Amino acid sequence: MKADTFNHLSARRWACHGRLSPQVSLRRNRPEQRTLRTVEAYSPLMSKTIILGAGLAGLSAARQLQAHGHSVEIIDKGRGVGGRLATRRIGEARLDHGAQFFTTRGAVFTETIAQALDAGAVAEWCRGFAEQDGYPRYRGAHGMTSLAKWLAVDVPMKLGVEVDRIEMSKGQVSFVGKDDVTIAQAPLAIVTAPIPQMLNLFDRGNVQPDLDLDTMLRATRYFATLALLAVVDGPPNIDEPGAMQFSNGPFTFIADNERKGISPVRALTFHAEHDYSLRRFDDDPEQVRAELLEQAAPWIGDATVLESQLKKWRYAGPVTPLPKPTYVIESDGARLALAGDAFAGPKVEGAFNSGHAAALELL
Numbered sequence: 001m002k003a004d005t006f007n008h009l010s011a012r013r014w015a016c017h018g019r020l021s022p023q024v025s026l027r028r029n030r031p032e033q034r035t036l037r038t039v040e041a042y043s044p045l046m047s048k049t050i051i052l053g054a055g056l057a058g059l060s061a062a063r064q065l066q067a068h069g070h071s072v073e074i075i076d077k078g079r080g081v082g083g084r085l086a087t088r089r090i091g092e093a094r095l096d097h098g099a100q101f102f103t104t105r106g107a108v109f110t111e112t113i114a115q116a117l118d119a120g121a122v123a124e125w126c127r128g129f130a131e132q133d134g135y136p137r138y139r140g141a142h143g144m145t146s147l148a149k150w151l152a153v154d155v156p157m158k159l160g161v162e163v164d165r166i167e168m169s170k171g172q173v174s175f176v177g178k179d180d181v182t183i184a185q186a187p188l189a190i191v192t193a194p195i196p197q198m199l200n201l202f203d204r205g206n207v208q209p210d211l212d213l214d215t216m217l218r219a220t221r222y223f224a225t226l227a228l229l230a231v232v233d234g235p236p237n238i239d240e241p242g243a244m245q246f247s248n249g250p251f252t253f254i255a256d257n258e259r260k261g262i263s264p265v266r267a268l269t270f271h272a273e274h275d276y277s278l279r280r281f282d283d284d285p286e287q288v289r290a291e292l293l294e295q296a297a298p299w300i301g302d303a304t305v306l307e308s309q310l311k312k313w314r315y316a317g318p319v320t321p322l323p324k325p326t327y328v329i330e331s332d333g334a335r336l337a338l339a340g341d342a343f344a345g346p347k348v349e350g351a352f353n354s355g356h357a358a359a360l361e362l363l
């Protein structure tokens with residue numbers, strides 16, 4: 001599949017139930033066949049798993065379960081897939097404002113990314129920022145969401161649907177909305193929201209992790225990140241390969257999305273350092289945006305800022321990940337696996353591995 005083929009397919013904005021068997025799998029370029037084939041493909045013999053979250057953990061879990069013949073359905077409150085793999089358009093500009101790049105270390109993720117490279121969904125960006133260390137840093141073909149969109153092809157999902165609470169009873173896990181309507185229900189489920197959001201879903205519902213797990217979950221802290229996005233009209237002061245990483249200073253990462261290869265026009269991403277991000281998180285966004293623009297001046301250089309925006313990530317990443325890639329809660333005959341980057345490492349690959357591990361636990 002070529003890079004531009006998956007782009008328009010992106011997330012499925014319709015709800016469909018039941019896994020598509022290999023014989024009747026979706027024809028990617030013929031949308032008119034999707035509904036018909038979805039209905040006829042459902043088999044009551046397939047185990048169903050519902051998944052909260054269309055980020056890397058949820059998508060990885062869905063693909064693994066599908067590969068083993070499970071029917072899956074993802075529910076996500078976002079309008080698109082990817083979660084913290086987030087790409088935003090400002091006019092013609094395209095900017096990554098969540099994760100900026102990823103590496104591959106383990107066999108499963110490396111193999112998946114090899115397929116994504118073949119499909120044109122991802123590309124190698126560079127082999128290091130200030131120094132070349134030989135390890136490829138990958139980016140999405142059209143921004144980081146390209147990877148999520150590619151993983152999401154053929155995964156049934158409901159987008160733009162917020163789950164208010166999770167309940168476990170009579171052999172079923174239920175994702176329930178604010179209006180008390182059950183959004184999805186199955187004997188098996190995976191939840192991949194950041195842990196503080198996960199705990200709210202449990203507390204509003206009736207999910208009770210055992211004491212040790214509950215204590216670990218409630219002790220998990222996240223760092224926040226404020227992202228300044230700026231469209232500019234001239235070359236910025238950013239070193240090759242169009243990005244700089246810092247351990248000190250006002251920013252942790254600065255990227256020129258044009259030189260990264262995802263934006264047709266000059267557009268910069270600045271990630272504010274963690275202490276500043278936490279301290280200013282709930283302050284007036286206009287003031288914070290203006291302050292960050294001042295701090296970004298040395299890297300913006302002589303260019304004029306045509307437009308700028310502030311994007312906030314309250315749960316950017318876990319400070320200390322939990323010791324296991326997944327945990328399973330069993331109650332009243334139902335099973336709920338917990339996954340996400342807080343379980344297998346605070347990175348794209350960690351999220352992917354955690355989703356994979358959660359799927360294997362439920363098989």
Ligand SMILES: Cc1cc2nc3c(=O)[nH]c(=O)nc-3n(C[C@H](O)[C@H](O)[C@H](O)COP(=O)(O)OP(=O)(O)OC[C@H]3O[C@@H](n4cnc5c(N)ncnc54)[C@H](O)[C@@H]3O)c2cc1C
Nearest residue numbers: 053055056057077083084099100101163340341347348351
């Ligand atoms: C600013 C920033 C920079 C980063 N930089 C990098 C980097 O350069 N390299 C790297 O490897 N990693 C980076 N990361 C980390 C990486 O993005 C994450 O580790 C990974 O994307 C997490 O995936 P996940 O599936 O665990 O969670 P998420 O992507 O957060 O997915 C969880 C999903 O659950 C959904 N959800 C939550 N609550 C509900 C609800 N109640 N109802 C319905 N849906 C719900 C959310 O909408 C979301 O889509 C960065 C993250 C941030 C924020």
